Amino acid sequence: MANQLFFVFQGHQLLVTESETDPSLPDSQLLAECKPFMLRQHRVLDSQHLSCYALEVNESYIPAMGYRFIGLRSLFGLLNEELIALIGKGLQIIDWDRTHRYCPTCATENTHHEHELAKVCPNCHYRSYPRISPVVMGLIVRDQEILLARSPHFAPGMYSAIAGFCEVGESLEMALHREIKEEVNVVVDQVEYFTSQSWPFPHSLMVAFTCRYVSGTIVPQPQEIEDAKWFSIDALPLLPHPVSIARKLINQTVNTIKARHHALY
Ligand SMILES: [Zn+2]
Known part of the structure; x- marks a missing residue:
């Protein structure tokens, strides 16, 4: 049992x-x-x-x-x-069950699909599935430094990688380049996938990448970014909780930079 x-x-x-x-x-x-x-x-x-x-x-x-x-x-x-x-x-x-009680097309009360995690309208047969919103996250690396930013709702002193919602019609890579340009005015290349994590606040799928700095001077986006700067990997600020994908991305990237540096010198 x-x-x-x-x-x-x-x-x-x-x-x-x-x-x-x-x-x-x-x-x-x-x-x-x-x-x-x-x-x-x-x-x-x-x-x-x-x-x-x-x-x-x-x-x-x-x-x-x-x-x-x-x-x-x-x-x-x-x-x-x-x-x-x-x-x-x-x-x-x-949360999905509570917020999808009625068909979005004809407003009839939905029923549950027999086999799938889906709701079906008995009138027009429209199907509703749980909503998943992709969020891209990018950690920008420049030699021995990483670019971290803080949004106004972060805990005092805490900084993290750049992140933002994917917009309709975008690939993850397009969203990443756009978010980085909008939030800190920086251009990057060598985008590499790190990992992903479901983040139920309320229904995000976080997809994390590392990338390399190419050009641009940091200009924080008004309202969205309170502060953004380059941090030496030896002098990092307060970081997100270890359970979060942001922290795992930062920790592993810092370790990779240190290992590379160690191998070079
Ligand atoms: Zn319907």
């Missing part, structure tokens, strides 16, 4: 035990208490060893003693990354 996990959401918040350092998911007894308040439930994963379900309870549900609702970001570093990714998938499915 496979292990079962239940992710209980109220809006965008997840139900966990109150522990500050070792929070855990609700047990079967608490789950039974949640059921009368349930708005929707979906299977997130069904493998030989593990089944995961996401469900949403309404605003009337008050957590039992010892439990609380908490934002997923607050659980970074407290739960393992595979579990965070599954919870993030559950959050996106629940």
Whole structure:
């Protein structure tokens, strides 16, 4: 019998035990208490060893003693990354179900597709799938330096790689060149894929690249970029959380530059 996990959401918040350092998911007894308040439930994963379900309870549900609702970001570093990714998938499915109740073409109430994660309109047969929004991220390298920027909503002192949403009709590479030019006025080449990560805030797919500086003087885009500058890899500012793709991109790129430098000298 496979292990079962239940992710209980109220809006965008997840139900966990109150522990500050070792929070855990609700047990079967608490789950039974949640059921009368349930708005929707979906299977997130069904493998030989593990089944995961996401469900949403309404605003009337008050957590039992010892439990609380908490934002997923607050659980970074407290739960393992595979579990965070599954919870993030559950959050996106629940969010999609809540926001796609009606057909966007004829406003009839949608039904669930029998086999796919999709909704079907019983009137006009239009299908709605979960929305995924690609975001490109680029870390620009110039010798022993990397270009980092901060947006006004970042934590004080924190800098990260350039990132922005892909626009309709663009390839990932086109979006990357455009975002970098718009946000910091720099031209790059040697764009190399790094990795990607689902980012459920609310439904992004982060696609990260490294690239090489070619030309341009940094001009931060008004409103979007509060500050941007070159940082020596030996004197980096406060960086995003280690769970984030931005941090992994920065860490690995810095290590690669150091290794290359070491090999040269
Ligand atoms: Zn319809």
